[in-house]
Amino acid sequence: MPKLLPVAEPLSLCCSPLTSQPLSAEQAETVAPLLKALADPVRLRLMSLIASHADGEACVCDLTPAFELSQPTISHHLKVLHDAGLVDRERRGTWVYYRARPQALQSLATLLTAAGATPVTIP
Amino acid sequence: MPKLLPVAEPLSLCCSPLTSQPLSAEQAETVAPLLKALADPVRLRLMSLIASHADGEACVCDLTPAFELSQPTISHHLKVLHDAGLVDRERRGTWVYYRARPQALQSLATLLTAAGATPVTIP
DNA sequence: TCCTTGTATCGATTGATGTCTATATGGCGG
DNA sequence: CCGCCATATAGACATCAATCGATACAAGGA
Numbered sequence: 001m002p003k004l005l006p007v008a009e010p011l012s013l014c015c016s017p018l019t020s021q022p023l024s025a026e027q028a029e030t031v032a033p034l035l036k037a038l039a040d041p042v043r044l045r046l047m048s049l050i051a052s053h054a055d056g057e058a059c060v061c062d063l064t065p066a067f068e069l070s071q072p073t074i075s076h077h078l079k080v081l082h083d084a085g086l087v088d089r090e091r092r093g094t095w096v097y098y099r100a101r102p103q104a105l106q107s108l109a110t111l112l113t114a115a116g117a118t119p120v121t122i123p
Numbered sequence: 124m125p126k127l128l129p130v131a132e133p134l135s136l137c138c139s140p141l142t143s144q145p146l147s148a149e150q151a152e153t154v155a156p157l158l159k160a161l162a163d164p165v166r167l168r169l170m171s172l173i174a175s176h177a178d179g180e181a182c183v184c185d186l187t188p189a190f191e192l193s194q195p196t197i198s199h200h201l202k203v204l205h206d207a208g209l210v211d212r213e214r215r216g217t218w219v220y221y222r223a224r225p226q227a228l229q230s231l232a233t234l235l236t237a238a239g240a241t242p243v244t245i246p
Numbered sequence: 247t248c249c250t251t252g253t254a255t256c257g258a259t260t261g262a263t264g265t266c267t268a269t270a271t272g273g274c275g276g
Numbered sequence: 277c278c279g280c281c282a283t284a285t286a287g288a289c290a291t292c293a294a295t296c297g298a299t300a301c302a303a304g305g306a
Contacts, residue, residue, distance in 0.1 A: 163293090163294085165294090192294095192295075192296095193295070193296060193297080195295085195296070195297080195298095196294070196295055196296075199293095199294075199295080200294090203293095214302085214303090216303065216304075217302075217303055217304065
């Protein structure tokens, strides 16, 4: 029987921007783990490397050499990103590819974006 | 022609979106602490309470009762937010007010926003 | 001056996190 | 089937972070 999928959920953006109304405790508990997954320099760079790579995906073999860290450490960080639902994971032959989930980043960005104040308003 | 982004000087957002090009190690070291400061349910709610409060500011005395945590713990979390540059701090008489810095949140949102995707960012 | 109220700091404790080495797993080629 | 390569997991260790009670500091009022 096939292994159960890990935690890649719909990632529905749960809430309106932080600045429009207070987050509930539950909402905060939902969102914080996403931010925590990103709140590490190595994982930020991993996410960035993956997301900016061609087709929004990258092989582990592309990522590991970018750091002066052991291979298990990189694998660990990728697992954290994956468990948070920020990246998808696919095995193709010997290699494993991680793919960014733009909607995940997008929902976080929306949360942080000031309510009325869109990024750039042209008068 | 595109106006310059309303860059928040003290906190100048260091980088273009994650998805447009890889973050340097230095950029990642700069941004990660901001995310880490937000990556806690209590601090997320604090930030949200402050930002959504009238005038974007709130007294500690308004914030503490919203949690079932000791006053020193709330004070600690506020300090973390302040040290990260996410909120300003001002004493008025007996009370201390914390004020959200929308530019800080905005720069994070810009970082997370997919390059080509929706929002109005101007590169 | 002393007391009271609001907020910050200190020190301790407990649990989480990043990193490593060693080892396991999964696929491919011979 | 065997051995090699790429990646994941396990276990250990050191550091960090969240929380608390106790206490210090700051400001205003008696």
